[in-house]
Amino acid sequence: MASLKPDAAPGKAPAKVRFRDPQIEMAHGAGGIASRRLIEGLFAPLLLGSANEPLGDSARVEIAGAQVAITADCFVVKPLRFPGGSIGELAINGTVNDLAVSGARPQSIVATFILEAGLATEVLEAEVRAMAQAARQAGVTVAGGDTKVVEHGKADGMYITTTGVGSFLSGVHINPRSVRPGDKVLLSGPIGDHGITILLARGELDLEADLCSDTRSVFPLVEAMAIAAGPGIRWMRDPTRGGVATSLNELARDCGLGLHLNEDKIPVRDSVRGACELLGLDPLHIANEGQFLAVVAPEYADLALNALCQADGGAEAVMIGEVHQQPAGSVLITTEYGGSRIIDMLVGDPLPRIC
């Protein structure tokens, strides 16, 4: 999830709170416009002193002269286990991915467990085992943690929060403001698998599909791309809640340029498309846990794409669009037959349309 970038000048007077919503709604956690308003209007001005810096997936802090990437994430998912993954695996991969797309090699994670009284030990053990395995696979250590137990009925079984640290890859500089017209937009693979898997796994829909969450560490892909095209990488993001549409809108606003996407280039599995058609959802707004977006300088775009495609798990990577001057601050998607529309951030939670 988005972390808060500390302001350069400590001790500066806090900026004004602009968040005016009377109460917290589910939408404030859905990753879309409301989430951004909460972060930029309340957290950033009070905790960071300034909300003017673009918010990245990790913060850059200096410790004893060394630059370190640090990120925090929390995981609340119902059901705890779903096809292709579980909350424990998500907690590791989600944290690892926030570091990876900040251009950092994930090193170490600490985790906090908020457990609901009455949670079966075997359920907890399974999740801790899943975390251990995911950490081994991702090459990170779990260095410590904390445990709290809350009353029965309070935490959907368990919540996990994490903090991850990583070291920056040399020669990779991620900054949305370095994005220029002519840059290419890359996507690591098909979108929407995770969000639709969770929706179906809740069992409220009487819909079945042969579909798995895409949860995985994207660091090997990022690393392959960095080796081949490091100096050309301008920006990366893992499009979790709010989906590709929200991540790219944040970029468009941060860099003040227009992002043009080709709809037919964006890979979406048939089962995800089918579920989205049925429920009136847009795959571009659906969460992913194992994909990332990158904006790469044009002269490095082919190198970056080839590196991705040849890396393990990157065969479905594609170039989905290009950066233009206009429409400034927006994402425009063009269909194969020449129609176009503006893609906005997710507003609220994605709600199925029935009638």
Add this chain to the structure above:
Amino acid sequence: MKFVDEFRDPEVITRTAEEIRRLADPNRHYRLMEVCGGHTHAIYRFGLKDILPPNIELIHGPGCPVCVLPMGRIDDGLSLAQDPDVIFSAFGDMMRVPGTQGSPLEHKARGMDVRIVYSPSDALKLAKANPDKHVMFFAIGFETTAPSSALTLMRAKAEGIRNFSLFCNHVTIIPAIRAILDSPDMRLDAFIGPGHVSTVIGCRPYEWIAKDEHKPIAVSGFEPLDLLQSIVMLLRQLKAGEAKVENQYKRVVPWEGNRAALRAMAEVFELRPYFEWRGLGFISQSALRIRDSYAEWDSEQRFSIAGVRVTDPKAAQCGEVLKGVLKPAQCKLFGRECTPEHPVGALMVSSEGSCAAYYNYEHRKAMATSLAWPA
């Protein structure tokens, strides 16, 4: 994806768009109304306006059930659910629709037991799983969703499930089209007929539009090619000076409708003498209520309901937009007080509502491509 990809084939779409350009008389302005909100959404989503000639104007009709529901009905439904023993259930479509004290989602955030269901039968399952609670299903929709409401009540009665009731807001499409045609400030050339509604009612109920009002109508599917083919059908009729009902959506819509669905509706529902439509006012025989034989499952008969009437904010011009007299952006509140995130009028709530569709896809595009959109 079968039955979808065929209707999004770029080559066929380009050919059909060319045919539309050939058929359209450049000296004539065409005003075609798409009755159904699903069509409005599809037109924007697929960017169809970009490939139509500028003298074909598509006007959004009244076929968005969320949009035509008066705010007082939402207040009535939510007031019942103030009781901690009541679970309020509804489609996702309803969840962000504002009542005077906020939307169902906002009530949920304050502690009300509000559940999103995907069909009324899921709400009935909820009642079975929560025997100590009363589950109310807030039913909305045209003839598309009314049959599943009817079947659910038939099942509740057959199984004797008594902790379940339905707050009926089902409306019927034909009186709404008649109200539009009766409106003196309305000039339309033809109709793109609703697809999903017609799977239930068939094509016959539209015959008066062709016969008495001399307006062509083509019942249409929801894919880009469906809509373009329907426009071709309408232009051909207009060119030939004809007016008839055509069925473009034959793969789904039987001419005679779905008899089993109509029978279920007739078993459970009867016409209300009149019903208030947001933006259109009171329309006689335009909505359904639950028959006395199902009174026990009728929220309105079972509980005392205030029957709140809430007038829309004066500045909101939902009615004019709903009737196609004004374009969404011509409303005084559009894009300022009234946005998809903070809707004032209902047309801004549902993504099928013409204001939300216009805002999401068209308005921002116009803003963005004319000058810079504030970053």
